[in-house]
Every structure is written in C-alpha cells, then in structure tokens.
Amino acid sequence: MDAAQQEAAAKAQELQSQWYGEPLGTLFRRLIDDLGLNQARLATVLGLSAPMLSQLMSGQRAKIGNPAVVQRVQALQDLSADVARGDVSAGDATQRMDEIRRTAGGSVLNNTSQTASSGATQTPVKRVVREIQSLLRSVSDAADIIEASAALAPSHPELAEFLRVYGAGRTSDAVKHYEEHQS
Numbered sequence: 001m002d003a004a005q006q007e008a009a010a011k012a013q014e015l016q017s018q019w020y021g022e023p024l025g026t027l028f029r030r031l032i033d034d035l036g037l038n039q040a041r042l043a044t045v046l047g048l049s050a051p052m053l054s055q056l057m058s059g060q061r062a063k064i065g066n067p068a069v070v071q072r073v074q075a076l077q078d079l080s081a082d083v084a085r086g087d088v089s090a091g092d093a094t095q096r097m098d099e100i101r102r103t104a105g106g107s108v109l110n111n112t113s114q115t116a117s118s119g120a121t122q123t124p125v126k127r128v129v130r131e132i133q134s135l136l137r138s139v140s141d142a143a144d145i146i147e148a149s150a151a152l153a154p155s156h157p158e159l160a161e162f163l164r165v166y167g168a169g170r171t172s173d174a175v176k177h178y179e180e181h182q183s
Helices: 003-020 024-035 039-046 050-058 067-085 090-102 124-139 142-152 157-168 171-180
Strands: none
Touching: 003 024, 003 142, 024 039, 024 050, 024 067, 039 050, 039 067, 039 090, 067 090, 067 124, 067 171, 124 142, 124 157, 124 171, 142 157, 157 171
C-alpha cells in the first residue's frame, strides 16, 4: 500500500470511529473472536460480500451503505455482549446468528414478536429505539448527525441530545435515554 492509500485508509478509519464508535476492522475482528466466526461467515450473517467486508475492515471503504446491515451489526454486538455475560450459549448464539442473517432490517414496529432463541421477546422499548436509530441512520451518517447536534445544542439542547444519542450512540444508551424520558 502506498502513502496515499495508507492516508485514505486512515481517514476512512477515522470516519468509521466517528460513525460507528470504532474502526470497523476492530469491531468486526472483535465480533469474529467473540462469536467464533471467520470473515466469510461474518460477511454472510451481515449480508455483505466477502470483498466488501474486507474493504470495510481495511479502510478501503468507510461507510456501510445499507441500513439493514447496520442493524445486523448492532444485533451481533448485542449478541456478543449476551455471550460474554454467559446469557447465551454457543449453540444458541449460532441459532441467533442465523436469525440475524435472515432479517431484512425492516420495520421492528410490527405485530410479529421478535424472539430470541431463549424464547424471550425483545422489549418493546428496544424495538422502538432500534426503529428510531434505523430511520435516523438511513437519512444521514453519524458524523453529520453529530455535526447537526452540535449546531442545535445552543438553542435546542434536548433535540441535540436526541440526535446524538439515537443517531450516533449505542443502542443500550438510547434505550436508557428512552426509558428516562418516558412518563
């Protein structure tokens, strides 16, 4: 890789950190390790081609263009956390990855209940939060949402916080925010 390619990759990884909280190479390698996957299996679960996954990991591409793939990444992060806590076994994790792979990233606000392999229904709050995140992330990337949030902060701090938490934050933080602002 020449100096210009290295510089472009570094810029892409910097943008990924802004948009996704860390470079996608780091995020994807952690998911691979935590869930016992290889790159080909991760690409399949996410609904990406193997070359696209490689380009995202290396910084040749910066952004995940498909909101459904972003939702699958979030679902795998949640699954990884469940496995780390011991809430989900390896066998159940494999089944859940198959369920994640089959999801098209459509509306989570539908009448069909979303169940994990343990039989537990995903909380309505988390479903609503994921829908809000998906909608925001489908119209803008995290860097632009953070920029808009900063511009709104002086005159509309609550709206700025909403954009930052739901548009660029982690699902767990958005769920907490949602629960704190209800009632």
